[in-house]
Every structure is written in C-alpha cells, then in structure tokens.
Amino acid sequence: MHFLFFFYIICLLYSEKGEEQTMNALFNLDNGFFRFMGKVCDMILLDILVLILCLPVVTIGPALTALFYVTMKIVRDEEGYVFKGFFKSFKQNFVQGFLLEFIVAAAALILYFDIGVVNNWMTEDNSLLIRLLFFALIGFALICTVTVVYIFPVLAKFDNPTKKVLVNSVMMAVKHLPNSVLMVVVIVAAGVSVYIYPIMIFFVIGLAAFINSFILRRIFDNYIKVDSEGRILSGETNEIAATEDAAETISNAEKETDA
Numbered sequence: 001m002h003f004l005f006f007f008y009i010i011c012l013l014y015s016e017k018g019e020e021q022t023m024n025a026l027f028n029l030d031n032g033f034f035r036f037m038g039k040v041c042d043m044i045l046l047d048i049l050v051l052i053l054c055l056p057v058v059t060i061g062p063a064l065t066a067l068f069y070v071t072m073k074i075v076r077d078e079e080g081y082v083f084k085g086f087f088k089s090f091k092q093n094f095v096q097g098f099l100l101e102f103i104v105a106a107a108a109l110i111l112y113f114d115i116g117v118v119n120n121w122m123t124e125d126n127s128l129l130i131r132l133l134f135f136a137l138i139g140f141a142l143i144c145t146v147t148v149v150y151i152f153p154v155l156a157k158f159d160n161p162t163k164k165v166l167v168n169s170v171m172m173a174v175k176h177l178p179n180s181v182l183m184v185v186v187i188v189a190a191g192v193s194v195y196i197y198p199i200m201i202f203f204v205i206g207l208a209a210f211i212n213s214f215i216l217r218r219i220f221d222n223y224i225k226v227d228s229e230g231r232i233l234s235g236e237t238n239e240i241a242a243t244e245d246a247a248e249t250i251s252n253a254e255k256e257t258d259a
Helices: 002-013 018-026 032-054 060-075 082-092 094-124 128-157 162-175 177-196 198-220 237-258
Strands: none
Touching: 032 060, 032 082, 032 198, 060 082, 060 094, 060 128, 060 198, 082 094, 094 128, 094 162, 128 162, 128 177, 128 198, 162 177, 177 198
C-alpha cells in the first residue's frame, strides 16, 4: 500500500500539470486515491458495526439490512455519513429484520433436520423414492440458499411487507440465477478467507457486501420505478407494470386537459 502511494506521488510529480497543479491534485480530497481510501475506511467501519451488533444474535437481521442499506448507497455514489445511515436503517427495519432472521433460521434448522433424517433412511432403505426425496430436499436447500442472499438487501432497498420481501427474494433469486450463484460464491470466499486468516473478519464482511451490492444494483434497477414526486415504486414485476400504466394514463389525461 505504501509503495502504491509513493508511485502515485511520483506519477503526479512527473506529469505535465506542473508543480502547483500537482500539489493541488495530490492533496485534493476528491481525487481517486483519497476516494478509494475513504471507501476502504467505510468498509472497515461497517465491519466493526456489523460485528458488534451481531453479538446479541437476535440483531443479525437488522444489522445485515443496515449493512446493505449503506453499501448499496456507496456503489451508487450516494453515501453520506456511514454511521448515521447505518443506524437509520437499523432502527427503521429492526422488527422486520428480526422477523426475517427468525424465519431464515427456522427454515435452515428444519431443512437440516429433514436432510439428516432422509439421509439416515437412505442408509437403511436405498430405494428410488427415498433418493428422489433426498435430492429434492437438496435442491430446495440450494434455492433457499440463493434466496437468503436477497432477503436483507431487498428489505433495505424496498418498502415491502415481510411476505412480499420473501416472495420477491425467491423470484429474483430464480430469475437472476447466475448472478445469485455469483453472490453466494463471494460470500463463501469471504467465509473461507476468515477461516484461513481470522483477522480478515474485520475486512471481508463489508467488502463482500460491497461487491454483491454492485450485482444487486443491476438487478434492482429492473424493479425500481420512480413516480413524478420522486418516490420509489416497488413490488413484483406485474405490479410495477400496472402502476406504470396507471401513472401514464393519468399523465396523458393531464396533458389533454392542459391542451
């Protein structure tokens, strides 16, 4: 990192801008280097906040929601104060975040128990029906895995009831399956890095969320529509289309009235 910094300084010194412009560029907080280092500091701060707020366990859902609330703003260059934005989302989505965390944990435990039971059945009776049931459970577990990647980002981005958060998460996970798998790979890679180098836990949580937020931005843009007053219209695809049609009809009527 020190080498890169000094290399950056040397490149500026030998540029054609001249000494005065070089010094202005070097100490300009809006240049690329300082903006990059600012994002690095933001990721570390987010890591620490998430780790602290995940300690009570029951706050994991709200903490992850707040994490994605901030990282999705960062990838759109809309970030303000990380600390303020994080706790704003944490408080606003606390109840839903906790409920969704409970649902995810309960589903994981049930699936784990069911797969274990069916696996024991296979050792005693390796019939075709039992094997089909086992692979069906594995397939369902994989769908649940890619769905979980979306749940807390969807909650952070859209103002939806809990049921719709789950439905939309499943729909997006299946519809954008290659991206869903890619995000799971990012999370697994972060987990492996922490397993090998435990100190990485202070860096990879925010980094993984930041990387996945780039992918989520492209996906969510397909489902985000803004009305004439700047409010986000969100929901399932057919609901968004219906809302757009209604808004267009009203707009056309207003134009005819004005004419």
